[in-house]
Amino acid sequence: MEELRRLVNGIKFTQLIAGEAFKMEVPLSREEMLGVIRTNEPIFLRHLQPIDRALPIHGNADDLQALSDLIRSARMRCAEGTTAIHLRRVEGTPFVYTAADTKAVLDAVIMELGGDTAMQSPDQIFSIFAGAEELYVGWGTPDEQLSDWPGGAVRFQREEGQISRAKFKLLEAERAFKLYLENFREALDIGAAPGGWTHLLLERGLRVTAIDPAELHPSLSAYPRLTKMKKNASDVQFAPNTFDLLVCDMSWSPMQMAKLVLEKTDALTDGATAIITVKLMHKKPLQTIRDVVSKLETAFVLQKAKQLFHNRDEITLYLIKK
Ligand SMILES: C[S@@+](CC[C@H](N)C(=O)[O-])C[C@H]1O[C@@H](n2cnc3c(N)ncnc32)[C@H](O)[C@@H]1O
Incomplete structure (x- = not known):
């Protein structure tokens, strides 16, 4: 909210889910x-x-009917490309339907109008937020909504033998950040243990040098492309442009962390990519x-x-070496 307040004069917020979702009203057009x-x-x-429309919640099948009518009234939109239905609910909302049930009914309406539905990479999303009294409903592209996952909550399948949630x-x-990890050749993983990131990079075919004073998961020893350094990262040096x-x-x-990363920049090629998490342990995150x-x-x-979404009290930076 603080970031948005700094961007838009006269912005107003109403909390919808504590610490997670809020409604904002701005004295600007949607495009602006x-x-x-x-x-x-x-x-x-x-x-x-x-929020293109706010519908009152009846707590019965009339709600699905109202949503279906709304889609029918915007028939042109459904006919263009693929549409995904997203539903988020606040706890205790009188809207009784699950995301799966809502999607099943509205997908059928979209198909009936000659449109296509999609779970992943849709051209547009019909988003529904089921609040305490109203359904907030809006259309947007994944780009406009900043994510093609409801609430930006990107979910990945947990795999058997996965080393860490990291x-x-x-x-x-x-x-x-629209990266393709397999396009890189040689990675340096600082603070690598137990090895979730290292494992992903190895899976993508990179050679990896993993530094951590803590132990890496034993399963990683199976990769000949891995160089393990059981050390503090400030105690290791590398040849330039590695x-x-x-x-x-x-x-x-x-x-x-920033000081340590800067000490390693000579070891990076020009134009090298860096992905870094920043822990926000202090009270002033924006200042940090x-x-x-x-x-x-x-x-x-x-x-x-x-x-x-998978960052807790931290953010992720994407940087390119000058
Ligand atoms: C959050 S864990 C990393 C998890 C890892 N990305 C994964 O996917 O499994 C942080 C790690 O940073 C390591 N660490 C902290 N200070 C370090 C330093 N100076 N040099 C190297 N590793 C360090 C810790 O030992 C710890 O294992």
């Missing part, structure tokens, strides 16, 4: 607001649902981020800073 968000995408905003952070960063990817997910003070980014900007160009 989207323009503001596109040029200054807030770090902590994961999802943005337009792997989801790197998978989500890859999607969010790595085209640096990833760092260290649980450490943000400024110390500004300080860390301006330090890192001595050697890198910031591409994007984002609190991903």
Whole structure:
């Protein structure tokens, strides 16, 4: 909210889900607001649902009927490309239907109108937010909504033998920053244990040097492309221009982390990519981020800073070495 307040004068917020979702009213047109968000995408905003209509909730089948009627009245939109139905609910909403039930009914309406439905990468999303009294309903492209997942909550399948949940952070960063990890050759993973990120990079075919004073998961020994260094990262040195990817997910003070990453920049090729998590342990997260980014900007160009769904008290930076 603080980031948005700084962007738009006269913005008004109403909390919908504590610490998670709020309604905002802005003295701007939809296009103007989207323009503001596109040029200054807030770090902590994961999802943005337009409210084209607010429908009263009846708590029975009339609600599905009203949603179906709304889709029929916007028939042109459904006919263009694929449409996904997203539903989010506040706890205790009188709207009685699950996301699966709602989707089944509305998908049928879209098909009946000659449109196509899609779960992934849809051309447009029909989003429904079931609140305490009303259904907020809006159309938007995944780009306008900042995500093609309801509420920006990107879910990945947990795999058997997965080393750590941290792997989801790197998978989500890859999607969010439109990277293709398999396009890199040689990665340096700082703060690698137990090895979720290292494992993902190895799976994608990279050679990986993993540094951590803690133990890596024994299953990683099966990869000949892995070099393990059981050390503090400040005690290791590398030849110049060795790595085209640096990833760092260290649980450490943000400024110390930035200092350590800067010590390693000579080991990176020009134009190398860096994906770094910044722990927000202090009271002033925006100030911490500004300080860390301006330090890192001595050697890198910031591409994007984002609190991903799988980040808890941290954000992820995507940088390119100058
Ligand atoms: C959140 S865990 C990393 C999880 C990892 N990304 C994964 O996918 O499994 C943070 C790690 O940073 C390591 N760490 C903290 N300070 C470090 C330092 N100075 N050098 C190397 N590793 C460090 C810790 O030992 C810890 O294992």
